[in-house]
Amino acid sequence: MTSPDEAGRLTPRRTPAQPPITESMRDHARRNPDSWLYVIDEAFDPAGDVPPWAIVGAYPVNSAGEIVTDFHPNDQYRPSPRALGYPEPEGELEELLQLVRTRHRRADDLPPVVLRSTLFVYAVSPRQQNLTGFYDKRGRIVVPAYTRRSLVPADWPGTRTLTGKQLLPDLAGHPLAINPGGVVTAVIPVEHLTAVSQQD
Structure with a gap:
């Protein structure tokens, strides 16, 4: 519950x-x-x-x-x-986020799944090509991305969808924040995503 x-x-x-x-x-x-x-x-x-x-x-x-x-x-x-009463996960990434949070899986398992997952990112228009970052509570600039449209903040003007691998080149060194403000979140350093991507 x-x-x-x-x-x-x-x-x-x-x-x-x-x-x-x-x-x-x-x-x-x-x-x-x-x-x-x-x-x-x-x-x-x-x-x-x-x-x-x-x-x-x-x-x-x-x-x-x-x-x-x-x-x-x-x-x-x-x-x-x-x-613990977590909501039923939708998709591989949400399920893994929950398992990592509860220490049933390792955080090292996240980057490859993030890279192949489809994510919703901030966009002023569907034609926007760059990524938008925001300051988090620690004062870091992070790029927020959501695993489903229903989790996207209501005040966002719009979204576009990319796989983690597609958005990787535009992170510009900033970490990727998965489902910020949600029940289960993760902040993944761009270095971890890059290292896994280079192994493919």
């Missing part, structure tokens, strides 16, 4: 410290007395290969097969985008 913050932006809610106990969990506990009932992040299949950091924590199960409400959280748990 998500909720608005003080600025009216959508922000993910944190997962509860103690997951609710469901009937299926009670059934599992009855079949496995004197054990631990592990709670798995909802993005993972409990019957599949679950990494240690996808385990939310565990409840002890007593000899009668009853769950003891003494939840033991996993200090290494990394909540998934779904568990």
